[in-house]
Amino acid sequence: MRVRAARAPHIEPEAVIRAALEILDSEGLEHVTLRRIASKLGVQAPALYWHFKDKQDIIDDMAQAILVEGGLEEIKRPADAAAWADWMVETAHVVRKAVLSHKDGARVVSGASPFRARILAEAATLTMQVLNDAGFDLLHAALATVTTFDYVWGYVTAEQAGEGPESEPTSLRRSGGASTFGSGMMDAFMTEIDILSSAEKFDWGLRIIVSGLKSALLDSTNNIKTKT
Amino acid sequence: MRVRAARAPHIEPEAVIRAALEILDSEGLEHVTLRRIASKLGVQAPALYWHFKDKQDIIDDMAQAILVEGGLEEIKRPADAAAWADWMVETAHVVRKAVLSHKDGARVVSGASPFRARILAEAATLTMQVLNDAGFDLLHAALATVTTFDYVWGYVTAEQAGEGPESEPTSLRRSGGASTFGSGMMDAFMTEIDILSSAEKFDWGLRIIVSGLKSALLDSTNNIKTKT
DNA sequence: ACCTGAACACCGTTCAAGT
DNA sequence: ACCTGAACACCGTTCAAGT
Numbered sequence: 310m311r312v313r314a315a316r317a318p319h320i321e322p323e324a325v326i327r328a329a330l331e332i333l334d335s336e337g338l339e340h341v342t343l344r345r346i347a348s349k350l351g352v353q354a355p356a357l358y359w360h361f362k363d364k365q366d367i368i369d370d371m372a373q374a375i376l377v378e379g380g381l382e383e384i385k386r387p388a389d390a391a392a393w394a395d396w397m398v399e400t401a402h403v404v405r406k407a408v409l410s411h412k413d414g415a416r417v418v419s420g421a422s423p424f425r426a427r428i429l430a431e432a433a434t435l436t437m438q439v440l441n442d443a444g445f446d447l448l449h450a451a452l453a454t455v456t457t458f459d460y461v462w463g464y465v466t467a468e469q470a471g472e473g474p475e476s477e478p479t480s481l482r483r484s485g486g487a488s489t490f491g492s493g494m495m496d497a498f499m500t501e502i503d504i505l506s507s508a509e510k511f512d513w514g515l516r517i518i519v520s521g522l523k524s525a526l527l528d529s530t531n532n533i534k535t536k537t
Numbered sequence: 538m539r540v541r542a543a544r545a546p547h548i549e550p551e552a553v554i555r556a557a558l559e560i561l562d563s564e565g566l567e568h569v570t571l572r573r574i575a576s577k578l579g580v581q582a583p584a585l586y587w588h589f590k591d592k593q594d595i596i597d598d599m600a601q602a603i604l605v606e607g608g609l610e611e612i613k614r615p616a617d618a619a620a621w622a623d624w625m626v627e628t629a630h631v632v633r634k635a636v637l638s639h640k641d642g643a644r645v646v647s648g649a650s651p652f653r654a655r656i657l658a659e660a661a662t663l664t665m666q667v668l669n670d671a672g673f674d675l676l677h678a679a680l681a682t683v684t685t686f687d688y689v690w691g692y693v694t695a696e697q698a699g700e701g702p703e704s705e706p707t708s709l710r711r712s713g714g715a716s717t718f719g720s721g722m723m724d725a726f727m728t729e730i731d732i733l734s735s736a737e738k739f740d741w742g743l744r745i746i747v748s749g750l751k752s753a754l755l756d757s758t759n760n761i762k763t764k765t
Numbered sequence: 766a767c768c769t770g771a772a773c774a775c776c777g778t779t780c781a782a783g784t
Numbered sequence: 785a786c787c788t789g790a791a792c793a794c795c796g797t798t799c800a801a802g803t
Contacts, residue, residue: 319786343777355778356787364777419698434723451730456688456742463691464683470647495662502679514684521749547767571796583797584768592796 320350322360326370330411333371338413343367365422372421375414376428379407384432386439393443394519400436401461401515402508404429408465415469419462433458444526453522460518464511548578550588554598558639561599566641571595593650600649603642604656607635612660614667621671622747628664629689629743630736632657636693643697647690661686672754681750688746692739 328349332341343364347354361367380403387396408414418426433454440450502510556577560569571592575582589595608631615624636642646654661682668678730738 342775344775353788355780355789358778359786419694430723434726437726438722447726447729448732451726452733452738452741453745454726455692455730455738456745459691459695459742460684460688460746461691462695463687463689466647466694467687467690494666495658498662498665498675498679498682501675502683504676505680510680510683513680514687517681517684517749517753518688518746519749520752521745521747524748524752525745570794572794581769583770583799586797587767 320352320356320360322370324350325357325360325367326374329367329371330374333417334412338416341371368417369421369426372418372426373428375411375418376404376407376426379403379410381407381428381432384435386435386442390439390442393439394523396439397436397457397519397522398512398515400432401457402512404432404458404461405465405508405511409469413469415462415466419466429458444530446529449525449529453525457515457518457522460514464514468507468511548580548584548588550598552578553585553588553595554602557595557599558602561645562640566644569599596645597649597654600646600654601656603639603646604632604635604654607631607638609635609656609660612663614663614670618667618670621667622751624667625664625685625747625750626740626743628660629685630740632660632686632689633693633736633739637697641697643690643694647694657686672758674757677753677757681753685743685746685750688742692742696735696739 325346328346329341332345332349343354343357346367347357357367361370384400384403387393408418411417418429436454436457437447437450440453441447445453505513553574556574557569560573560577571582571585574595575585585595589598612628612631615621636646639645646657664682664685665675665678668681669675673681733741
């Protein structure tokens with residue numbers, strides 16, 4: 310009398326997202342189609358419209374799932390407000406890892422509706438509060454958050470876009486251009502930079518930004534206190 | 538005997554890109570389809586395959602066109618190598634404006650093949666050289682360039698994604714979550730940050746990065762010279 | 766050399782109809 | 785309440801055939 314698995318549908322939303330993420334990881338975003346998801350669940354494509362408004366709705370939930378599963382929800386404010394700098398670096402690394410944990414993760418999350426996924430907005434809000442507690446006024450806490458998150462986003466997007474299907478020698482197809490400083494100079498830099506892992510490169514830029522933020526914070530407090 | 542315009546085809550590649558960009562500006566990227574482009578040229582869709590390998594090839598040329606027309610080619614190294622900081626800020630603004638000059642410009646350029654468009658790679662190479670002349674070693678010139686360009690990319694992408702069709706109140710649809718620190722705190726920050734134009738917000742982040750780069754440069758030279 | 770016609774294998778989405 | 789069948793209006797791409 311064993312229940313024949315996935316024969317009588319009773320689809321649940323979570324199962325849809327799970328199936329979608331499996332297709333994403335094994336075949337990439339362009340294969341995440343309603344017909345593929347449905348067939349993976351033993352169901353016809355239009356069935357999905359009972360549980361989700363449209364495909365965008367599914368993408369939104371995929372983005373949310375990727376970030377939650379990546380641990381974005383577990384981020385808590387630092388015990389010491391003065392430790393904001395290291396906290397920001399850690400938080401950014403969490404976001405990066407979450408997105409990288411699924412193939413085309415960056416494209417999924419940035420394809421999600423309003424301000425990306427809901428959790429991302431919450432993480433941003435939390436970041437603003439941490440910065441505010443650290444001494445930034447409301448305006449500069451918001452600016453600093455946007456700057457940091459936009460860097461994270463730009464970096465991760467480029468990182469994952471580079472993992473494309475064809476791993477051509479990068480940047481030297483179509484040699485017609487010549488362009489004075491050919492690819493020779495480019496290659497010199499590329500050879501240098503590739504001694505670092507992608508995580509290390511990410512970290513370097515992150516610390517540059519945090520270092521700039523530290524200076525901004527010092528400047529603003531000096532304008533008021535002028536201690537010494 | 539007047540030549541009936543666009544009746545006898547003789548399609549030229551530039552005309553294809555021009556038509557594609559017109560559709561892009563008036564209707565957005567999702568309407569830039571081979572059939573639409575072709576019909577705009579008085580031709581059938583498969584005709585495009587004689588001039589271009591595939592749609593990706595057209596997107597690549599669109600990206601290149603957007604950046605060239607935005608003035609990316611006119612960027613020259615600074616007269617004074619020490620003026621690298623202001624030069625980077627200016628260069629970043631040029632890239633931002635170029636991308637924003639067409640609807641969905643960011644998506645087009647990031648959808649382009651290898652390292653985005655060819656000109657972007659050249660601009661990056663030039664930036665590395667400028668930084669190298671300014672005292673950064675090869676590795677750090679490359680890291681600084683990547684950091685800056687990734688920030689530019691993240692910022693512009695978010696900026697243009699926000700211009701979406703539906704201009705909902707942003708971030709407060711689906712009020713179910715509650716999430717302790719509701720949207721109230723979020724709104725306080727958003728009100729603050731919206732007193733600045735998008736260009737000003739971009740500029741602020743840019744200068745944070747450049748400020749961080751200045752510190753890094755000073756530190757590295759101090760480690761060698763240790764003057765006084 | 767340059768383009769058309771017709772087809773192939775897909776999409777997301779709608780909707781009457783089934784159970 | 786939940787799903788199917790069939791259709792609609794599209795896609796990018798291929799390819800024999802026309803001129």
